[in-house]
Amino acid sequence: MKKPIAVRSLYGHVMHELGQRIVSGKVKPGEILPREETLAESLQVSRTALREALKVLSAKGLIESRTGVGARVLEERYWNQLDADVLAWRCASMPTDDFVDKLVEMREIIEPAAAAAAARRRTAPQLAAIEEAYNAMDAAQTLDEWSHADLLFHDAVLHATGNELMQSLFSVIETALGTFFTLSARNAGNFKYSLPYHQKVLEAIRRKQPEVARKTMQSMIVDSHTNLQRSRSSRTRKKASA
């Protein structure tokens, strides 16, 4: 789930700006950022605000500051790739096909297992939350309403596993679904095509049938991936004919 507040403070803007520069590759791993005073000046903020941004970027594993040397951009293997901000920055410009595939692979690993665990252990209120999300999906009139309810559904399933480590993976699912909605926005005709899948998952979790839940969730993801590839190839064709 999203953090309560999403407003960006001054330091937030700076962090966003620098984070995006790093993730997008405008500054590459190994490079040293300009010294704090210079950076602060070029970004029009005080050194204090800049330093808070650098501290957070450092916590996300993007940079490492050392006395007397400066802030070095770390290699990608040190990046906190599951961090919601890092994921968002990678999707800021149109995400690579390659990256989309990786997101889907993560979903294929996480969500079927989560659905199975939820079917085994869900409590009544957890089931109710899933059902509520499903009903919202059913009632959705616009793509926006649908995508919001869809996120709620998948979050509720993760929550129903009763394993909070699982739920922290929501950032990955959120990014994957967000990308999917963006890419498939043009063929918005039948955005509710996956509703039956969701219903089957809900039913399997209600009836405590782990393997049914797992397989159905698996099918849903594979299916949505297929759809994505279709819209991807049409995009390619469009590009080639242009």
Place this chain on the structure above:
Amino acid sequence: MKKPIAVRSLYGHVMHELGQRIVSGKVKPGEILPREETLAESLQVSRTALREALKVLSAKGLIESRTGVGARVLEERYWNQLDADVLAWRCASMPTDDFVDKLVEMREIIEPAAAAAAARRRTAPQLAAIEEAYNAMDAAQTLDEWSHADLLFHDAVLHATGNELMQSLFSVIETALGTFFTLSARNAGNFKYSLPYHQKVLEAIRRKQPEVARKTMQSMIVDSHTNLQRSRSSRTRKKASA
């Protein structure tokens, strides 16, 4: 893999102290921390250092600072549970059996899938890295050497998936294995008992046999979980007889 530097600066100490207080439950979600000036004084640091610690804790989703109100501890669902620090704080005092089970569940979901993906896509250098780790495990004389090599092995497998999102889950495996080594330190007699499993995983990845790799990894985790439960029940018995 660990970050290059592990030394703790002043702000690091403060962050560690406050983070542990929150994760351990000494201050509970919903509570407001003392005002910055007071906190800084009681921790013997300047407000500057304190604020950097608070910013990072805020980035980890543990707290939320609001002007005129103070820093509120957020509910656990907002915590960045996969963060290496948060995981470490949860294990700081002897981890709950409940938490260990959750770690194992994550391993059961992640690692078999990772082993399968690695068997499908590993490059020659990636395989070499896994093999090197295996050889180090084989040659290990002490529990320390073994655990270090073991971490390298599992990290190399994650790396061989070619999916960097996968590799960021290493923090979970690291914490799980670390806990395992701690809990099973007393019966350190045959700490190398899982070597054959590792060999089979290595071979399956070498021969590009995804399903063999998946199943073997799965068995290894189940087996180590069984071992853990054994040492856990002996601990319980000891406690009961005391």
Place this chain on the structure above:
DNA sequence: ATAGTCCGTTTGTATGACAAATGATTCGGG
């Protein structure tokens, strides 16, 4: 050639000041 020392550079920490936002309190009108 090499080890040790010096020195400039850059981050780390401390301090003091003010701006901005929040929530409670007070005041005024109905």
Place this chain on the structure above:
DNA sequence: CCCGAATCATTTGTCATACAAACGGACTAT
């Protein structure tokens, strides 16, 4: 008496400045 609006105290947000500490390269003496 009730309710809304202005006011005020409190707390974080941002800025500016100063100095301490660590790092790396240059320089020196052996």
